Amino acid sequence: MALDPAFLDELRARTPIAPVIGRRTKLVRSGKNWKGCCPFHGEKTPSFYVYDDHYHCFGCQAHGDVITFVMESEGRTFIEAVEELATAAGMEVPKPDRAQRARAEEARTLGEVLEAVQASWQRRLYQPEGREGLAYLRGRGLTDETIAAFGLGWSGEGRGGLVAEMAEHDITPAMLLEAGVMRADEDGTPRRELFYNRVTFPIRDRRGRLVSFGGRILGDGQPKYLNGPETPIFSKRRVLFGLDRAREGVRGTGAGAELLVVEGYMDVIALHQAGFHGAVAPLGTALTAEQLEALWQVGPAPVLCFDGDAAGQRAAVKAAQTALPLLNVERTLRFCVLPEGEDPDSLVRRDGSAAMAALVEGARPMGQVLFGLLSEGVRNPGPEQRAALRRRLVEVAALIPDKALAAEYRSTLLDSFFETFRRGGGKGAARPAIATAPVAMVDADLQRQCILTAIILEQPVVMGEVQDAYCRLELPADIAALREELLDLYDAQGALPPAEDLAASLSATGLDDVCQRVRAVRGRRGRGRDEDDLFGTDPRREWWHFYALLNVGRFAAEIRGDTERMCAGELDEAAWLSLRTRLLALDALRRGGEDVDE
Incomplete structure (x- = not known):
């Protein structure tokens, strides 16, 4: 039954998590937190940490709050765990109202309809009408055990056979329509089956309850993959294919126990068969905020494995942008770059599980790959393009709500920017000198570039207004290096320090000579x-x-x-x-x- 979120929040607040977990495993202080040997897998060196409101095992990736711990450690359902904790806390579990009971009954009914349809389609796969679908699945390298474990099926030809069969179970066309396996006419009357001539994939929620189907057509029909519509128990934004299995699959260690996000049904199934039991996939859409939240409830650092093509690159960028406003120091993403033209299914079939394991083990933190994703396609940019990219990097980092983490991302991104697009080498490298000839012999544009820089050194407050225009200028290598340091300081602090402090900071980074030279040009000009x-x-x-x-x-x-x-x-x-x-x-x-x- 559905419970009021406010009640659950109060229950968690009244139930310190460390004493509950301490009844199962010995905990010792580790700074402000606690640590001990994980109760979910055998270990001799403690890797299980308990924080104020959650626990996390860095060995088997077990993760959750106090309710989750009671469910997982005692094998209780959600309601049973809540009732146990509420009794201990002196709280009474609220009774569901009539509307809540009606929604629960509707969900139960729709689930029963879907299970009846699933049984029919699973049976048809092994009958003569499903011969083509079974051959397709076996041709993709799936064993009969895997086909059965995932409940794959065959929908039939869609000529009324499903309606007739379901009638024997007192399931009407209206119920099939409500469950999302039939289409309706314009007036809402159920008319024909949604899935036909398709291999079917049962879609289950994180608790393993059947909520919808996906289907792949064989032949040239469109769309190739089809998901069921939104229903009272199914929302594409909230469900991940395979998450019910992945919750158990990430209990172990090694690449096979990583929480992997891939692009399609067959990728998930092929990876599970190859020993990667933490694989999941969104349902034909970009990864959503709701799906990311669901992933982080299972593990703090899922690995995103997108196809090695342009579409996969766009999906990775979109996922990163969706994740940024949700990041904190305890949850992030990692990225696994697949070879161009490959997906996990084809890679495992061609090169074996070891090749996939190597890629997963080489997954890089989001902070390391974000610059590459955002600067993809930028080659030899001019001043305008560099300024635009730099502004975008700063804006992207600002999406992170945790200010300390946002500052770290901004610093990392700008370091990558200056390293990639720097002119004249890294900080501290030898820099060509500005001409020291009499002022009449110095190029007029160079004079102006020196004066612009000197004004900022003398009046650092100017930078806030002129930074974009200053960044667009083509400058000599040594002045460009000084500019990069000034912009770096500005971005790190939101403003430049006063002139004396700024001069000391620049001197400490080896830029004192170029500062003196630009001031000298300004001074000679008068x-x-x-x-x-x-x-x-x-x-x-x-x-x-x-x-x-x-x-x-x-x-x-x-x-x-x-x-x-x-x-x-x-x-x-x-x-x-x-x-x-x-x-x-x-x-x-x-x-x-x-x-x-x-």
Whole structure:
């Protein structure tokens, strides 16, 4: 029966988990937490940890809360475990109301309908009409034991045979429609079977209850794979194919006990047959937040194994983006990259389970692969592309709600960004010197690049407004390295430190020489009386002035685009203030006689 979530939350709050688990295995303090030998598998070295509200075994991957522990350790149902804990806590389990009882009865009835259909289809697979389906499954390398274990079947030709057979069990077409195995006309009348001429795959929820079917057509029909529709007991967003088996399969150790997420029914079944008992798959859709939550209830770090093609790459990116807002320090994802053109089923059949085990054991943490996923296809980017990618990396890291974890991801992503797209080698590498000839002999654009950088060193507060434009500039290698350090500091702290602290930080990273040289160029150039009149004490307007001088036409075009967005109401107050500053800089250029496109 369904229970009020508020009641369950209060029950967990009133029931400290460590004493409950301590009745089964000896626990000792480990910092703020507890540890001991796992009660679910034999071990001599403790790998079972108990936290404030859950437990986790790093040996067999057992994981759950206090209710789960009572269920798993005592073999009780959910309700039995709740009742036992409620009695100990002095709480009374609430009785279900009439609506709850009606929903429970409906679910029981639909489940019974589906089980009757399953028995029919499973039997048909071994009759003459199912010969083609059985040959297909055996041709995919499945043994009769595996076919039986997963309850695979054959739906028949869809000419009324199922309706007639179910009538003998007092199951009506309306009940078949409600259970999701028949289609309805426009007026809602059940007319024909949904699955026909298909190999059928029973879909069960995490407790092993039959909730729907999937089917694969043989031949050229479309769609190749078909899932049952949404029903009162089935939601594609919440169910993972094979999760009922995977919950038990991840109890052991090694690659075979990893919780693996693959793409299709046959991948799951082939992997189980090959000894990978933790394999599951979403139901023809991208991995959802609800499915991720279900996975993390089984294990803290599932391995995503997507096909080695473009579609698999897109699926991996989508899964990562879905997972980011849900991550915390105790749950994450790992990624297993399959060879291009391969899926788990074909890999196991061709190269054996050892090849798959090697890939699983080499699965990489999400933090290591996220940069590669997000930068896929970026080759030799220009300043605009680098700026856009860098902004995307920062925005992606900000999706993580845990601030400390978000900061770690941001740092990791930006380190990868600078390592991959750095010009002039890594930090601390030898850098070409800026020309030290008299100012008249220094290239005008180089002067402006030095001045822009020097203004940021003198007035670090400017960085918040100009960082995107600064990132787009093509700079000499040594100034580019300084820029990368400045951007790194800005992203790590959300702002640059005051000028003195910034100078000390840059000096500690070996950038003192380049800082002195850009300041020297700015100092040699000096500042005329006219510029004092133009800029006053506003370093932002001065920065935009020299930025514009590098490419007046581009600067005017950028302002024109932002002005259009402002008129459309797309700019916030901060963006408007920045636009106003740039408009003043543009006006100064016009008064100075620069050729500016009106």
